[in-house]
Amino acid sequence: MKFYSTNRSSPEMSFKEAVIQGLPQDKGLFFPEHIPALPSSFFEELPDMALPEIAFEVLKHFTAPDITPDALRAICKEVFTFPIPLVAVEEGIYALELFHGPTCAFKDVGARFMSRCLQAFAEPNKPVTVLVATSGDTGSAVANGFLGVANIEVVILYPKGGVSEIQEMQFTTLGQNITSVAVEGTFDDCQQLVKQAFSDEALNNEMRLSSANSINVARWLPQMVYYFHAWGQWRRQHPEKDAAGATFAVPSGNFGNLAAGVLARQMGLPVRHFIAATNRNKVVPAYLETGEYTPVPSVSTIANAMDVGSPNNFPRIQEMFGNNYGQLKQVLKGYWTDDAPIRSAIQEVKQQHDYLLDPHGAIAYLSLKQHLPVLKTDGIFLETAHPAKFKGSIDDILGSDIALPEQLQAFLNKPKQSGSIGNSYSEFAALLQEQHKLQSQP
Structure with a gap:
């Protein structure tokens, strides 16, 4: 499989090349040259298939020939x-719980898969520096997925004061090959700094950079797997219903x-149908209503992981519909809400x-309550993170003291190891260059 840039000004690349480079030089996004259609037999067997088996059957089309079938099976079993x-x-509404992994967030899937791919591609004495901007869960999932992986250094940028305390502890207490940096700014500022680094030709000539945000195809593609798995579970529970009788509501930030x-x-x-469920950062719901796509500065909400004013991945959705607004709108519905209805x-x-x-x-649950009476289907909403990752907010809303799962308790009382920079690319570039010098020392 080859991958092209959505901006169409960069050369096509293999899966391996796209994963290592992360972002095309023309600032587009890597996209598969074709989308394979799975056979009907796959969907007939899907309700009884195990997760690693589903993952292998879905992902093999995109990773060949850079990852052999045997290697891919091993990666899927490990992830x-x-x-x-x-x-x-x-009645008629289901939660897909994506928070049972090591950092209690859906991003464990993509981060673990990408770390194993990069590990398979790593070359001795040629370290790769993985850059990631996070508004919360990406940082913890990537940090824990890459912790201790040889020849890979991870640099995490996050908005100072813009992530929950537990989220911050999950990626600032690890050390080893994980560097965390608080930025005086918003998540969008962090994301922009990462983009600037990838377009900095001099920096890229000096060091090998890759991205672990969902812009990276190895982070993005494995997330398909749990949609197939969810549909299989729903079909097993309701074989009598129309096979297309479920709508997915997805909490959406990037x-x-x-x-x-x-x-x-x-x-x-x-x-x-899918529902793009957002907080007050409603760029996409506004686009679906007006046809005008206008990124704006992000605003802070109780659902902080979705505080994104310029969603990086939306061009991939537009690409799948040939940038045809009418066709996209038939499949994708929009929804946004303020903090008060979330609390209620x-x-x-x-x-x-x-x-x-x-x-x-x-937010995704609320979007189903609004849209299902019209769509007349069952609804599946994604529970993307364990509620305890937002313990302060949840305790305040419920007047309770919810317990932390074991995965989160492990990060308590560990010393924080985090640097800090202003919202300045020159500061960020200097930090990367200094770190590269330290890595290069014998």
Whole structure:
């Protein structure tokens, strides 16, 4: 499989080349040269397939020939080691729980898969520096996925004061090959610094850079797997229903997760509709309403992992519909909400259904409540992170003291190791160059 740039001004690359480079030089996004259609037999067998098996059958089309079938099977077995259950919340509405991995967030899937790919591609004495901007869960998932991997250094940028305390502890207490840097600015500022680094020709001649944000194809593609898995579980529970009778509601910030779901649909997953569920950072819902796509500065909300004013991955969704607004709008529905309804939904769902939502899942749940009466399907919303990752907010909303799962307790009381820079590319470039000098010393 070859990958081209959505801006079409950079050469095509293999999977290996696209993963290592992360971002095309023309500042587009890598996209597969064609989208394979999965056979009907795959969907017939899907309800009874194990997660690693689903992953192998879906991803083999994109990773060949750079990763052999045997190597890919081994990677899938190593990555997909935790359950991703579909849980009934109320009649016709289900939560896909993506928080049972090592850092209690959906990004464990993509980060672990990418780390194993880069490890397979790593060359002795040629270290790769992985850059990642995070608004919360990406940092912890990437840091833990790459921790201790030889020949790979990770640099995480995050907005100072813009992530939850538990999220921050998960990527600032590790040390080893993980460097965390607080930026005086927003997530969009962090993301822009990473983009500038990739377009800095002199810096790229000096060191090998890669990205671990969802712009990287090895982070983005494996997220398809749990959409197939969710549909398989739903079909096993409801074989009597229309195979296309479920709508996915996806909490959306940088839109990599939703783009993966749409790609699964392009490969044959029988889903008619997706909902882009956002907080007050409503660039995409506004686009779906007006046809005008206008990124704006992000604003802070209770659902901080979705505080993105310029979603990096949305061009991939547009690419899948040939940039045809009418066709895109038939499949993708929009929804946004303020903080107050999020708080109310968390309270009400806990009281009425004894299910605890996190702020991001709450937005997706609310989007289903609005759209399902019109769409007339069942609804599956993605619970992208464990509610305890937002313990301060959840405790305040419920007047409770929710327990931390074991994965999160492990980060408590560890010393924080984090640097700090202003919102300045010159400062960031200097930091990377200094780190590269240290790596190069014998």
